[in-house]
Amino acid sequence: MAPTTDEAQRAWIRQNLSQWEGPLLRYATKIVGDVDVARDVVQDTFVKLCQQERASVEGHVAQWLFTVCRNRALDVRRRENRMNTQSMSAAQEVASSGPAPSDVAEARQDRSRILGAMDTLPENQRECLRLKFQNGMSYKEISAITGLSVTNVGYLIHVGIKALRADLTGGATS
Amino acid sequence: MKTFDANDPNWTAFALGELAAAEAAEYEQVLASDEDAQAFVGEIRAMAALLETQLEAEPMPELTAEHRAAIESAPEKKSAKVIPFRWIVAGGSAFAAAAILMIAVGLPLMTHKADPAAKDPTMSAARPSEESQGEPEETPDWAQQASADEQPDDDGIVDQEAPAVPMAAAIEEQKPADANSNRLERRDGAVTTLLPKRAQKGAKGRDSSGRNTVDLRGMKRADGDDKNGRFGFRQDPWGVESPGKQQGLIGNAGKMGWSGEEAPAAGEDYAPIEENNWKVAQTEPLSTFSVDVDTASYANVRRMLMAGQRPPADAVRIEELINYFDYDYPQPTADDPFAVATEVAPSPWNAGRKLVRVGLQGKDIDRGQRPASNLVFLIDVSGSMSADSKLGLLKRGLGLLVENLGSKDRVAIVVYAGASGMVLPSTPGNRTGDIMGALERLQAGGSTNGGAGIELAYDVARRNFIRGGTNRVILCTDGDFNVGVTNRQGLVQLATQKAKSGVFLTVLGLGMGNYKDATLEQIANKANGAYFYLDNDREARKVLVDELSGTLVTIAKDVKIQVEFNPARVAQYRLVGYENRKLAHRDFNDDKKDAGEIGAGHTVTALYEIVPVGAVGAGVDPLRYQRPPNELTPEAGGAELLTLKLRYKRPDGDRSKLLVFRVEDNDKTLDEASDELKFAAAVAGFGMLLRRSPHAGDLDWGTVLEWADVGRRNRDPQLLRKEFVQLVRRAQALP
Numbered sequence: 070m071a072p073t074t075d076e077a078q079r080a081w082i083r084q085n086l087s088q089w090e091g092p093l094l095r096y097a098t099k100i101v102g103d104v105d106v107a108r109d110v111v112q113d114t115f116v117k118l119c120q121q122e123r124a125s126v127e128g129h130v131a132q133w134l135f136t137v138c139r140n141r142a143l144d145v146r147r148r149e150n151r152m153n154t155q156s157m158s159a160a161q162e163v164a165s166s167g168p169a170p171s172d173v174a175e176a177r178q179d180r181s182r183i184l185g186a187m188d189t190l191p192e193n194q195r196e197c198l199r200l201k202f203q204n205g206m207s208y209k210e211i212s213a214i215t216g217l218s219v220t221n222v223g224y225l226i227h228v229g230i231k232a233l234r235a236d237l238t239g240g241a242t243s
Numbered sequence: 244m245k246t247f248d249a250n251d252p253n254w255t256a257f258a259l260g261e262l263a264a265a266e267a268a269e270y271e272q273v274l275a276s277d278e279d280a281q282a283f284v285g286e287i288r289a290m291a292a293l294l295e296t297q298l299e300a301e302p303m304p305e306l307t308a309e310h311r312a313a314i315e316s317a318p319e320k321k322s323a324k325v326i327p328f329r330w331i332v333a334g335g336s337a338f339a340a341a342a343i344l345m346i347a348v349g350l351p352l353m354t355h356k357a358d359p360a361a362k363d364p365t366m367s368a369a370r371p372s373e374e375s376q377g378e379p380e381e382t383p384d385w386a387q388q389a390s391a392d393e394q395p396d397d398d399g400i401v402d403q404e405a406p407a408v409p410m411a412a413a414i415e416e417q418k419p420a421d422a423n424s425n426r427l428e429r430r431d432g433a434v435t436t437l438l439p440k441r442a443q444k445g446a447k448g449r450d451s452s453g454r455n456t457v458d459l460r461g462m463k464r465a466d467g468d469d470k471n472g473r474f475g476f477r478q479d480p481w482g483v484e485s486p487g488k489q490q491g492l493i494g495n496a497g498k499m500g501w502s503g504e505e506a507p508a509a510g511e512d513y514a515p516i517e518e519n520n521w522k523v524a525q526t527e528p529l530s531t532f533s534v535d536v537d538t539a540s541y542a543n544v545r546r547m548l549m550a551g552q553r554p555p556a557d558a559v560r561i562e563e564l565i566n567y568f569d570y571d572y573p574q575p576t577a578d579d580p581f582a583v584a585t586e587v588a589p590s591p592w593n594a595g596r597k598l599v600r601v602g603l604q605g606k607d608i609d610r611g612q613r614p615a616s617n618l619v620f621l622i623d624v625s626g627s628m629s630a631d632s633k634l635g636l637l638k639r640g641l642g643l644l645v646e647n648l649g650s651k652d653r654v655a656i657v658v659y660a661g662a663s664g665m666v667l668p669s670t671p672g673n674r675t676g677d678i679m680g681a682l683e684r685l686q687a688g689g690s691t692n693g694g695a696g697i698e699l700a701y702d703v704a705r706r707n708f709i710r711g712g713t714n715r716v717i718l719c720t721d722g723d724f725n726v727g728v729t730n731r732q733g734l735v736q737l738a739t740q741k742a743k744s745g746v747f748l749t750v751l752g753l754g755m756g757n758y759k760d761a762t763l764e765q766i767a768n769k770a771n772g773a774y775f776y777l778d779n780d781r782e783a784r785k786v787l788v789d790e791l792s793g794t795l796v797t798i799a800k801d802v803k804i805q806v807e808f809n810p811a812r813v814a815q816y817r818l819v820g821y822e823n824r825k826l827a828h829r830d831f832n833d834d835k836k837d838a839g840e841i842g843a844g845h846t847v848t849a850l851y852e853i854v855p856v857g858a859v860g861a862g863v864d865p866l867r868y869q870r871p872p873n874e875l876t877p878e879a880g881g882a883e884l885l886t887l888k889l890r891y892k893r894p895d896g897d898r899s900k901l902l903v904f905r906v907e908d909n910d911k912t913l914d915e916a917s918d919e920l921k922f923a924a925a926v927a928g929f930g931m932l933l934r935r936s937p938h939a940g941d942l943d944w945g946t947v948l949e950w951a952d953v954g955r956r957n958r959d960p961q962l963l964r965k966e967f968v969q970l971v972r973r974a975q976a977l978p
Contacts, residue, residue, distance in 0.1 A: 091303035119317040203298035205629030227252035
C-alpha cells in the first residue's frame with residue numbers, strides 16, 4: 070500500500086525534473102549556445118541528482134541543480150570549443166506550441182529591446198542578471214552557483230542594470 | 244551617517260531587497276528623506292520588474308523523450324535516506340485521530356531545509372575552472388559546513404531565505420532552548436502530508452500539464468506585451484529635475500515607444516470598472532450595495548506610484564482607497580456589532596452639489612478577548628512567487644502574525660504549486676518555533692494549481708473547526724493560477740462553495756508583473772473574504788499585526804446597504820465607488836444573497852454625491868412629456884434627504900437584522916464639514932483623478948492635498964495619512 074523508498078526517490082526526481090527542466094535548459098542553452106547540447110547537459114545533471122542522497126540536497130535543490138548544470142555546461146563548452154553565440158533563435162525554435170508566427174515575431178521584437186541590450190553585456194553580468202531575474206536566485210545563491218563572491222555578484226548586477234538603462238537611453242536618442 | 248550614492252552597488256542591492264534587515268534599515272532612513280534615492284530605488288525596481296517579465300517570457304525548451312528515459316533509468320542512490328512512513332502524532336493531541344497518511348514524497352513545494360543557513364559544499368568545488376572536469380559533485384559533508392554561514396557577509400548581503408525575518412530571529416534569541424528543541428523535533432519529524440488520492444496521481448500528470456502550462460504562460464505573457472506594447476515607464480519627476488543623472492531610461496522611455504500610460508505590467512490583470520453614473524431620484528430612488536472592507540487596491544496603487552508608474556484606471560477601486568483608512572466614528576454602544584454615522588456637506592469638486600457620507604464603525608475587540616483562531620495559511624509557492632517581494636515578504640508578514648497568536652489558536656500551513664500539500668499540520672499557536680520553522684523552509688518553484696490548494700486548505704480548516712471561534716483560510720498568492728482549475732469562474736465557484744462551510748477567507752495579494760487582481764478580488768467577494776495587498780513590510784504589519792483583530796475576527800456578515808432618496812429634496816445622486824459591489828434592490832431583503840463582511844474595529848465609509856433639488860443637474864435634462872408621476876408621501880415634505888437601511892447577520896447566523904436611519908441635511912458649509920469627511924473626500928478625489936473620472940468636475944490636486952492635509956492633522960495614529968499626502972504629491976507629479 071505504501072510506496073517503497075525507491076519509489077519515493079523516483080517521485081522526488083520526477084518532481085524536480087518537471088519543475089526545473091525548463092529553467093535549466095534555458096540557462097544551459099545560454100552557456101553552450103545550442104539547445105541540443107543543452108539537453109544533454111541537463112540530462113547529465115539529473116542523472117547526477119539520481120545519485121545524490123536526497124537529504125544532502127534537500128532544501129536547496131535549485132541551487133544544487135544550477136551549480137551542477139553550470140559546471141557541466143562549461144565543461145562541454147570547453148571540450149567542444151564551442152563559441153558562445155548567445156543566439157536567441159536556438160531557444161526560440163524549440164517552442165513547440167504557441168501563437169501564430171507573426172505574434173512571435175512581434176513579441177520577439179518587443180523583447181529584443183531589452184534582451185538585445187543584454188546581449189551586449191559581458192557574460193558574467195548577463196549570467197548574474199539571468200540567475201537573479203529569470204530564476205529568482207538571491208545574491209547569495211548566485212554566489213554559490215557561480216563561485217563569485219556575494220560582493221562581486223552585487224557589483225555585477227549593479228553595473229549590469231546601470232548599463233542596460235544607459236543602453237536603452239542611448240538607443241532611443243540616437 | 245549613510246548618504247545616497249548611485250554608484251554604490253549596495254543601493255542596488257537594497258532596492259532589490261538583498262540587504263540584511265539591519266543594514267536595510269539604515270538605507271530606509273536615507274530613503275525617507277532623499278528624493279534622489281527614492282527615484283533611484285524606484286527605477287531599479289521598475290527595471291527589475293521589466294527584466295523579470297521579459298526574461299520570463301523567453302521560451303522554455305523541453306527535454307526529448309529519450310533524454311527523459313535516460314534520466315528515468317539512471318541508477319539511483321540506494322542508501323537514500325527517505326523519511327519513513329508514520330502516522331501523524333502531533334503532540335499526542337486529537338490530531339492522531341485525523342488519519343492522514345504521511346508520505347515522504349519530496350514535492351518541490353515541500354522541500355524542507357535541514358538547516359536554512361546551510362551552504363552547499365558543492366559550490367566550493369564548483370568553480371568554472373579546469374579542475375571541474377573531474378567529479379565536482381562529491382557527496383557533501385553537511386555537518387561540517389552547516390554553521391559556516393550563519394552570519395551575514397560583511398557586506399551585509401544575505402540570502403533572502405536566511406533569517407532576514409527579524410521577528411523569527413528575535414523569537415529564537417529570546418527562548419533559545421525552546422526554539423532549538425522545536426527545531427530538532429521538526430527536523431526528525433520533517434514530514435509532508437498528502438491526501439492519498441493526490442499522492443497516487445503523482446508526478447505523471449504534473450509532468451505533462453506542468454510543462455504545457457509553462458509554455459502557454461510564456462506565450463500568454465508575450466501576447467500581452469504585444470497588445471499593450473508598453474511597460475511601466477514614465478517620466479519621473481525626479482528624473483526630470485536632475486536630468487544629468489543616470490536616469491535616462493525613464494526619462495526617455497516614451498520616445499522608445501514605451502508609452503507611460505496604463506503601464507504597470509502587461510501580465511497584470513484588472514477587471515474593468517465602469518464608474519457609477521448619475522441617477523435620477525424620481526425614477527430610481529433606490530441604491531443598493533454591499534459593504535467592502537478590502538484595502539488591496541490602495542496598497543497596489545501605492546506600489547505603482549512609488550515605482551513612478553501611473554496605475555491603470557481599472558486598478559483604482561475608490562471604495563478600497565477610502566476604506567484603507569480608519570475614521571473617527573462613534574463606537575457602537577448598543578447590542579449591534581457596529582454603529583452608523585452620517586454627515587452631509589458641500590461637494591469639494593462640484594459647486595452646488597453635496598456629499599453624503601455613510602460611516603460604519605465595527606465594534607472593536609480587545610486583543611485579550613479575541614476568540615480562538617483556527618487558521619490555515621494557504622501559500623502559493625509556485626515559481627512566480629520566488630521574488631523577495633512575494634514569498635520573502637510573506638514569510639516575514641506571517642511571522643509577525645504568528646508572534647501574536649497564543650496557545651488556544653491553531654495554525655496549519657498548506658502550500659500549492661504543481662501539486663498541493665500540507666507542510667504543517669494544524670499546530671497550537673504557541674509552538675512558534677515549529678510554525679516559524681515551517682514558514683522559513685518554504686521555497687518557491689513550479690506551476691500553480693490553486694484549485695487543489697483551496698480544496699485541501701478548507702478541508703484542514705473544517706477538520707480543526709473551532710465553534711464560536713475564528714475559522715479562516717488565509718490565501719497568499721499573486722493570483723497567477725495556471726494549472727488545474729485555472730479559469731476565474733471555476734475558482735470563484737469553488738471558493739463560493741467552500742464558503743458555505745462556515746470558514747472565512749482572507750486573501751493576501753503579493754507581487755507585480757503577473758498580478759491577477761481581478762481573480763483575487765472576485766474570490767474574496769464570493770467566499771466571505773477580505774482582500775488585502777501586501778506591497779511592503781509596513782503594510783504586512785498593518786494588516787497582520789496592527790489590525791489583526793479586524794483581519795481575523797468577523798463581527799458581522801452579509802452587510803448590505805440600501806438608500807432611498809427623497810425626490811422632494813434630492814434630484815440626482817451618484818454612489819462614489821463600490822462599482823463591483825452593487826446589489827439588486829430585491830436582494831437587500833433576501834437573506835440568501837451574499838454580501839460583505841465587517842471585521843472587529845473596521846470602519847466602512849461610503850460617499851454619495853447628490854444634486855439637491857433646485858441645483859444645476861448633471862447631464863440629465865428635465866422630461867418634456869412627463870411630470871413626476873409619483874405621489875409623494877407626507878414624509879417627503881420633511882427635512883429628510885434620504886433613508887439609510889442596513890441589513891447584517893451575526894457571523895454564525897442565517898437571519899439578517901435590519902437597521903434604519905433617517906438622514907437630514909443641516910446645511911453645513913465647507914468650513915463646518917468635519918475633518919474626517921474632508922479626508923474621505925480627499926481620498927475619493929485622489930481616486931477619481933487617478934482614474935481620470937468624468938465626474939471629477941473642477942477637482943484638482945491642490946484641493947485634494949488641502950483636504951488630505953486637514954484630515955492628516957486631525958488624526959493620524961499610524962502615519963498612514965501622512966503617507967497619503969506624499970502619494971498625492973507623487974500622483975500630482977505624474978505626466
